[in-house]
Amino acid sequence: MDHTEKKEVKQPSEAEFLFPKKIRCTVCDNVFETKMVKSSKARRMQPDFDLRPRFENIDTLKYDVYACPMCGYAAISRSFDHLTKGQIQLVKDNICVNFMASAGGEPEIYDYKTAISRYERALACAKVKRAKISELAYTMLKLSWLYRSQADEMPETTETEMTEKAKIRQTQAQYYREAYDGFQKALTEEDFPICGMDSFTMDYLLACLATHFKDYSYASKAVSNILSSQVADRRIKDKALDLKTTIVEAIRKETAK
Numbered sequence: 001m002d003h004t005e006k007k008e009v010k011q012p013s014e015a016e017f018l019f020p021k022k023i024r025c026t027v028c029d030n031v032f033e034t035k036m037v038k039s040s041k042a043r044r045m046q047p048d049f050d051l052r053p054r055f056e057n058i059d060t061l062k063y064d065v066y067a068c069p070m071c072g073y074a075a076i077s078r079s080f081d082h083l084t085k086g087q088i089q090l091v092k093d094n095i096c097v098n099f100m101a102s103a104g105g106e107p108e109i110y111d112y113k114t115a116i117s118r119y120e121r122a123l124a125c126a127k128v129k130r131a132k133i134s135e136l137a138y139t140m141l142k143l144s145w146l147y148r149s150q151a152d153e154m155p156e157t158t159e160t161e162m163t164e165k166a167k168i169r170q171t172q173a174q175y176y177r178e179a180y181d182g183f184q185k186a187l188t189e190e191d192f193p194i195c196g197m198d199s200f201t202m203d204y205l206l207a208c209l210a211t212h213f214k215d216y217s218y219a220s221k222a223v224s225n226i227l228s229s230q231v232a233d234r235r236i237k238d239k240a241l242d243l244k245t246t247i248v249e250a251i252r253k254e255t256a257k
Contacts, residue, residue, distance in 0.1 A: 028071035050208040062115035072099030074121040087129035112150035137182025138195040147172035180209040200232040
């Protein structure tokens, strides 16, 4: 008789992937603590079709905004420190004066509602400080990804739940559209890299968004830019080739209607 027992694999808690990091606020100069992801512990998985990053046992996207609890300034981590004196003044005059510091401390982990709230504050600050269009678009893209994940987790067993989920999906779609329009505009005004992306990564991302919005002409052109390049790497070319197949199939279905 086999007496060996199967050991239960314990699911690690999200908190195990996090550590506290002290950040000095660029606007008010106060030092605050924020949650950061242990990059050595987070195991990367296959991203979504539109490059939305995925990691095992944690959604790292939730932790990519620094939000000062003293003055209210918030931004995606890559943009947090990059402020001119004029932008600091704009944030002070339009964000800080109306900000009410929270009495409670940092939660142990961020749920989607908390993460979305932080990103929306970052978006408000980006608009106030007249950030580059790419920063606005990137923040909105990440917000749309968070709303998508929040909706995916929501139950829909009652009419109230279904209505609430539909609202979340609607907000997600709105941010997705604004990100698409924003990145297209950024291409005409900014030099690469844009939000850390080279031209081929941006072409691929925009082709994904264009395909979603059935803008097949733009999607096909962006994919062609990648496939005809002599310097684009194999990884992005393979992705572009898969996407081209999706676009061709989508066009065939549209014309068959």
